[in-house]
Amino acid sequence: xxxxxxxxxxxxxxxxxxxxxxxxxxxxxxxxxxxxxxxxxxxxxxxxxxxxxxxxxxxxxxxxxxxxxxxxxxxxxxxxxxxxxxxxxxxxxxxxxxxxxxxxxxxxxxxxxxxxxxxxxxxxxxxxxxxxxxxxxxxxxxxxxxxxxxxxxxxxxxxxxxxxxxxxxxxxxxxxxxxxxxxxxxxxxxxxxxxxxxxxxxxxxxxxxxxx
Numbered sequence: 001x002x003x004x005x006x007x008x009x010x011x012x013x014x015x016x017x018x019x020x021x022x023x024x025x026x027x028x029x030x031x032x033x034x035x036x037x038x039x040x041x042x043x044x045x046x047x048x049x050x051x052x053x054x055x056x057x058x059x060x061x062x063x064x065x066x067x068x069x070x071x072x073x074x075x076x077x078x079x080x081x082x083x084x085x086x087x088x089x090x091x092x093x094x095x096x097x098x099x100x101x102x103x104x105x106x107x108x109x110x111x112x113x114x115x116x117x118x119x120x121x122x123x124x125x126x127x128x129x130x131x132x133x134x135x136x137x138x139x140x141x142x143x144x145x146x147x148x149x150x151x152x153x154x155x156x157x158x159x160x161x162x163x164x165x166x167x168x169x170x171x172x173x174x175x176x177x178x179x180x181x182x183x184x185x186x187x188x189x190x191x192x193x194x195x196x197x198x199x200x201x202x203x204x205x206x207x208x209x210x211x212x
Contacts, residue, residue, distance in 0.1 A: 022050045070137040082157075086157065086164060098169075102171060130181055143185065
């Protein structure tokens with residue numbers, strides 16, 4: 001199949017699949033975690049991110065993704081992080097501004113509290129994709145550099161929650177973020193080793209364990 005036609009087919013499939021997945025799963029789920037999701041701009045943005053994610057992931061699997069596809073997916077991911085953790089629209093202001101230095105505070109928070117259990121799960125999974133996305137976007141080299149970048153982003157976002165008074169700086173959140181990132185690294189390694197998502201000249205490097 002011709003390259004442009006193949007890209008068009010992937011795009012059409014992504015639009016159909018993305019809109020269906022958003023309407024079926026995210027439409028009723030997102031209001032639990034993001035304020036004012038009935039806002040049409042937020043709905044369009046969320047749907048666009050879902051479609052874009054499917055589109056680029058398919059292109060990665062088919063080895064069609066350009067560097068701009070990869071950067072777009074990474075940008076969409078950081079957009080989700082910012083909206084999810086900092087709530088820049090100001091419509092969901094927890095207003096605590098506290099600091100918690102207890103790294104296992106979540107253990108007491110989740111006891112009998114369904115909402116806290118959901119928050120713990122979200123904190124565990126929100127950074128899982130980060131290593132893979134940094135790798136396919138060719139941002140830094142190897143685990144150490146990407147781990148330091150992750151730590152810088154995580155600590156900055158936590159402090160911004162405290163400074164902007166939209167949450168608290170919570171060391172237990174950072175622990176959960178770190179666990180999620182490491183799990184994501186473990187998931188990404190075998191995917192990268194077989195060359196999915198890698199730039200052609202780098203695919204071979206990931207076939208030898210432990211250097212990504």
